[in-house]
Amino acid sequence: MKVSLRDAPLKSQVALRLDSGDDGINDRLAALGLRDGVVFAVQQKTASGGRVVKAEQSRIAIGAELSRKLQVEVFE
């Protein structure tokens, strides 16, 4: 099931699906360890409507706007 990161259930494991989009954003996400296919946990909702995700050893805060744009596949 592919949904936006914002719509993915909290505490779920998801895989990132970078279909297309801004190369600059994709580069930045890749540098943070978030590449196409990477599995991570959606940890919590933030005060500004974004999400905190946990990928490998890193905890990454993603803003509300980007959370709406990013597509993920929910595993559980």
Place this chain on the structure above:
Amino acid sequence: MNSNAIPQSAVSATSTPGESGRMATPTLALVGVANTGKTTLFNALTSANAAVGNWPGSTVAVSQGVWRVSQTTAFSEAAALPSVLNVLDLPGTYSLDSITPDEQLTRTLLLDTANSPEICVVVVDASRVSHGLYLLSQLREHRIKVMVALTMNDVAAKRNLDIDPIALLNALQVPVVVVDPRRRKGLETFAQAVCETLNAPVPTPRPLRSDASDVLAHDEDRFTWIAAAVKAASKNQDADQVSVSDRIDAWLLAPYIGQIIFLAVLWLVFQLTTSVAAPLQEGLSQLFSGPVSEGAAWALAALGVGESWVEGLIISGLITGVGMVLTFVPLLTLMFALLAILEDSGFLARATVIVDRMMRTIGLPGRAFLPLIVGFGCNVPGISATRILTNSKQRLLTVMLVPLTSCTARLTVFVMVGTVFFGQYAGTAVFLMYLVSVNLVVLFGYLFRQFLFANIPAEPLAIELPPYQLPKLRLTAAATWVRLSDFLKTAGGVIVAAVCAVWLLQSIPLSAESAFGEVAPKDSAYGAIARTLAPAFTPTGFGSWETTAALMVGFVAKEAVISSWAQTYAVPAASGETAAGALGEKIVAAFAESSGGHPGAAAFSFMIFLLIYSPCVATMAAQTREIGKKWTLISFVIYLLMAYTLAVVVFQVGRLLW
């Protein structure tokens, strides 16, 4: 070269990288992701021998310092390590992909110049080691001497992450050193590794297996290399463990509660920088206007130059100017210390997340909220606080917006004018000025974004949250001292010169009847300039020469507006509620005359003008230091024109109403 550049004397007598000629002293560049301890390592190596400033020709902040190796370790003599190294603390960056000006500068300094640093140290956080290695993977594709400093090992240990530096070294094929700059541990080993790397030949670039034109394949190649190295170096790994940081963030980043905690922290910063520093500022001010000035007057009298222009220059110029600079010291010390604590603890990264959406409306990241809030206490530390912004364009915009925040110096004038003109409604009038100030920040933020900085990257928020740490006193003190001394060196001279210039104008007589330095303000060059400019303020309702003169002095310090009125009207200075005496009556009478019988409208127009027309000289000095003369001048002209326009509109509309 940018006049706002880092003072080279603070670094060495040799040239900077990027300028012509190979440097005699080797340069070591510290690079890495933000919040990995890179700046902490820089501070540990350079101690107080550092300068923070913009890189020549850019507005990107780069710290430069001198690492006196013999003071760090006894190792240098035995290993033929140079006794001194220049150290650059480059802006935090994830990669060499040039997206922001900061990243472009980092790339240029490391790769695109003939004088790139002799050695590049990638600072990697051991608690998230894979994250910091992407930059290393890109550096390894170039002919550059590179090594890894592995920091935050204590944090990694708490998270049950055990990274074997030897295994990492073998996998990466670059020197790896465990170092704890917060506790100054491992610096000797670090020095040894630097020496070995410096003396070793330049390594052959790591070949990429993929086609050079296939960017995605390149990335995949790099990530495979990183994953293999991390796997080889990780002894045990439990990434799913819930850490203390996770637990704190569950509250701190949560909707509603997170915002309340954030506002409480900001309130505390605001309170500490104003309430705690205020009595210290007052004490220093009294010290300089009292005992220091009296002592100087006594000494000058003993030397036979008492009550002469020499006394005026020394007491009203130099001592007043130096006193003004020093009154900022308590305020700035507190501000810089608090910023260092917030930064070191990991809180600032969370601030970015919490107010991100709100600040994004004016094109700024969440952490820009802090300098703006601090600006309401005093614009000077507010502008200095913009150093926490890593993107230079965002920093430029924030520096230009901070002068619109109504500082406490303006508040003293607002309270005085409000009391004199609006009596029991003074509080409402002052509150209105704060509302105007907040709205102006939003309005100008929007306008600047639309017309001046349309190319500011609208970066979506995607940042790594560093683990929380207890701030270290020594680090806080070192960071505070570096920023404070830098302010005193660069802005202090400008402030003293401006105060002396005002004294000079007030000392020059326009007729032969008075001697130099012994002339009443209205008969001086200063009075003549005010009389010349005053008619221009007729449409604003406050076109008297006395008020024009007060605004001229207000350029030096906003609170000096009141004392200027007192001086020109020849009545004792007062402030706040006590102002409704003889001085208040004279001001009301002057405004009534200059406004044609609409003093209330003129007073409100005056407060609007005072809020916007120009920051004080200390703020402008701080602005110049941060964004250069060009942008300081641009913002000065924009605000002056806007202040005048708004003041005219307010008065012309206001006089129809009351």
